[in-house]
Amino acid sequence: MANIIVLVKQVPDTNARIAVAGDRVDLSAVKKVMSPYDEFAVETALQHRDSSGGEVTAVTVGGAGADKVLKDAKAIGVDHIVRIDCDAELDSNALQTVLATAVSNLGADVVYCGKSAADTGAGSTGPGLAERLGWSSVSNTISVAFGDQLSVVMPASGGNARVSVPLPAVVSCDKGNIKVRKPNVKGIMQAKKAKVDVHNFDIPTSSISVVSHSMPPAKPAGKSYQGGAAAAEVAQLLRDEANVI
Amino acid sequence: MSETIVIAEIVKGAVHLTTSELITAAHALGSQPTVIVPCADASVADAAAQFSGAAKVIAAKSDVFSNYDAAGWASAIDAVAPAGIILTSASPQSKDLAARLAARRGISVVQDVVKIEGGNLTSPIYSGKAMQTVSLTGDAVVTVRPNVFDSSGSGGSGDVSVVDTTGNVATAVQEFMARASSRLDVAEANIIVSGGRGMGSPANFSHLEAIADTIGAAVGASRAAVDTWEDIPHSMQVGQTGKTVNPNLYIAVGISGAIQHLAGMRSSKYIVAINKDADAPIFQHADYGIVATWEEALPVLQSSLASMMA
Numbered sequence: 001m002a003n004i005i006v007l008v009k010q011v012p013d014t015n016a017r018i019a020v021a022g023d024r025v026d027l028s029a030v031k032k033v034m035s036p037y038d039e040f041a042v043e044t045a046l047q048h049r050d051s052s053g054g055e056v057t058a059v060t061v062g063g064a065g066a067d068k069v070l071k072d073a074k075a076i077g078v079d080h081i082v083r084i085d086c087d088a089e090l091d092s093n094a095l096q097t098v099l100a101t102a103v104s105n106l107g108a109d110v111v112y113c114g115k116s117a118a119d120t121g122a123g124s125t126g127p128g129l130a131e132r133l134g135w136s137s138v139s140n141t142i143s144v145a146f147g148d149q150l151s152v153v154m155p156a157s158g159g160n161a162r163v164s165v166p167l168p169a170v171v172s173c174d175k176g177n178i179k180v181r182k183p184n185v186k187g188i189m190q191a192k193k194a195k196v197d198v199h200n201f202d203i204p205t206s207s208i209s210v211v212s213h214s215m216p217p218a219k220p221a222g223k224s225y226q227g228g229a230a231a232a233e234v235a236q237l238l239r240d241e242a243n244v245i
Numbered sequence: 246m247s248e249t250i251v252i253a254e255i256v257k258g259a260v261h262l263t264t265s266e267l268i269t270a271a272h273a274l275g276s277q278p279t280v281i282v283p284c285a286d287a288s289v290a291d292a293a294a295q296f297s298g299a300a301k302v303i304a305a306k307s308d309v310f311s312n313y314d315a316a317g318w319a320s321a322i323d324a325v326a327p328a329g330i331i332l333t334s335a336s337p338q339s340k341d342l343a344a345r346l347a348a349r350r351g352i353s354v355v356q357d358v359v360k361i362e363g364g365n366l367t368s369p370i371y372s373g374k375a376m377q378t379v380s381l382t383g384d385a386v387v388t389v390r391p392n393v394f395d396s397s398g399s400g401g402s403g404d405v406s407v408v409d410t411t412g413n414v415a416t417a418v419q420e421f422m423a424r425a426s427s428r429l430d431v432a433e434a435n436i437i438v439s440g441g442r443g444m445g446s447p448a449n450f451s452h453l454e455a456i457a458d459t460i461g462a463a464v465g466a467s468r469a470a471v472d473t474w475e476d477i478p479h480s481m482q483v484g485q486t487g488k489t490v491n492p493n494l495y496i497a498v499g500i501s502g503a504i505q506h507l508a509g510m511r512s513s514k515y516i517v518a519i520n521k522d523a524d525a526p527i528f529q530h531a532d533y534g535i536v537a538t539w540e541e542a543l544p545v546l547q548s549s550l551a552s553m554m555a
């Protein structure tokens with residue numbers, strides 16, 4: 001029996017156009033979805049439960065709007081859904097402090113999360129949370145086998161490594177070769193009725209503040225050529241102009 | 246002004262050149278860094294002592310550094326590094342280490358920095374669709390994207406002090422599965438040649454491999470290529486759900502340039518696109534765009550590069 005937590009975050013749909021109004025991104029018109037790698041984390045958590053027994057709790061830190069991502073996780077099959085109420089943008093220190101408290105309160109043998117969130121792209125939460133809990137961690141795993149310890153596959157210089165990970169541990173999941181299950185009708189009905197368990201904690205102040213958001217610097221228009229023969233000239237320019245060959 | 250500390254980037258047991266870019270980034274934050282070289286054998290640190298711009302170089306010596314374990318590395322480095330702003334490379338392993346190190350010190354981490362100006366740090370967010378600039382109050386761990394800052398150059402004093410350190414390793418490598426080819430991984434390469442669905446079949450990737458072998462590049466792929474062809478593994482995928490890469494040169498062949506592909510490669514220093522459709526979005530991001538079929542363009546590219554390398 002395993003007590004399993006999976007972290008899920010709501011982010012803008014990765015197809016969405018991101019606009020900056022003034023000096024902040026404007027997400028008011030953007031559709032929100034579960035961060036793509038979190039789908040793999042949820043699937044891995046469910047496979048862990050299927051193999052060892054136990055229960056999966058999905059946890060998010062966010063405002064009331066983030067309940068949707070928990071319901072999505074519920075529809076796919078997690079047992080419990082927990083939201084830590086917080087509307088503010090948190091830096092890594094504040095976020096992980098809150099998550100560490102939540103994980104300690106809920107109790108868990110393993111925490112799965114995404115390798116990076118689609119908004120921050122950071123990849124900080126898994127390893128940072130593990131350090132605060134004093135747990136082991138592995139990041140960017142592409143497959144996980146379950147037992148008294150975990151056996152994961154992750155990229156290493158020159159190939160992949162199979163690594164044994166003692167529990168408790170935090171595992172941040174890359175895409176790998178697993179197929180994520182889709183919600184079925186029963187799951188969707190259950191998710192509709194499910195109640196989100198809302199927790200309130202003191203949120204530490206952030207030591208990192210956002211000064212501004214901006215659009216990526218526009219790239220100067222490149223040189224454009226017609227026909228394959230131009231590849232000879234481009235090869236020369238790569239050496240003589242760009243200095244990259 | 247905070248002290249700055251650079252953790253040398255170690256690739257295949259040796260100090261990587263990116264380390265000198267980290268020294269430049271530390272100067273942009275306002276101080277000459279202490280460079281810490283995690284190593285099992287202190288002689289590894291000699292290479293770091295050749296870079297100019299470091300206040301001092303410390304070889305942090307421990308068996309812990311023979312294999313990567315996040316917890317072990319973070320504790321062993323934490324024991325050696327003074328308080329201050331710590332800089333590491335934004336490679337996957339060092340981002341992981343940075344996060345653990347920051348958590349260990351109860352400070353925050355700022356990942357994937359591409360600009361430092363007036364003490365403020367800028368990183369891409371939303372997969373590069375926007376940029377975020379932050380200011381720090383207090384110490385932090387900062388990871389810096391490779392190929393963004395100039396090298397600090399050579400001419401260092403060559404002096405290294407050796408400090409023994411230790412940490413508890415939790416995970417253990419059971420088995421290493423080497424890649425079938427000796428070619429670089431996209432995450433490690435300075436030049437990447439990538440193919441998309443426009444390559445027509447996985448067998449045609451041999452043309453990309455030939456070019457990659459000529460110039461010492463890695464071969465990447467779009468998700469469409471990975472999803473369509475079993476022979477193209479996910480480890481080659483560049484993009485939102487693949488790898489984020491930051492090479493000096495990215496050559497995209499038969500790739501349309503979907504937003505999720507751009508997410509993984511748009512910050513490459515130079516981008517070459519080869520596509521038969523002049524309206525393909527990839528051309529808006531290319532420094533050199535060639536409107537042609539790959540059948541037409543690749544043989545010319547291959548022979549030109551081969552004669553240049555000869």
Ligand SMILES: Cc1cc2nc3c(=O)[nH]c(=O)nc-3n(C[C@H](O)[C@H](O)[C@H](O)COP(=O)(O)OP(=O)(O)OC[C@H]3O[C@@H](n4cnc5c(N)ncnc54)[C@H](O)[C@@H]3O)c2cc1C
Nearest residue numbers: 441442443467468469484485486487499501506521538539
């Ligand atoms: C959540 C999510 C995550 C995703 N993650 C990723 C990701 O990580 N990476 C990724 O790449 N995509 C990702 N995608 C998919 C992405 O949206 C595109 O579908 C994909 O990038 C398209 O790949 P492609 O350019 O190879 O194929 P296509 O879009 O089909 O483009 C093929 C191109 O080849 C050109 N072409 C055809 N024949 C030739 C020829 N003979 N010579 C030269 N050019 C030719 C065509 O003009 C065309 O531009 C993701 C999508 C979603 C929804």
Ligand SMILES: Nc1ncnc2c1ncn2[C@@H]1O[C@H](COP(=O)(O)O)[C@@H](O)[C@H]1O
Nearest residue numbers: 007060061113114116117122123124125
């Ligand atoms: N606010 C949040 N609530 C729940 N999980 C989160 C939150 N932020 C990050 N995570 C988890 O941590 C992973 C990595 O996020 P990041 O460190 O921001 O790249 C995400 O894929 C989620 O699984």
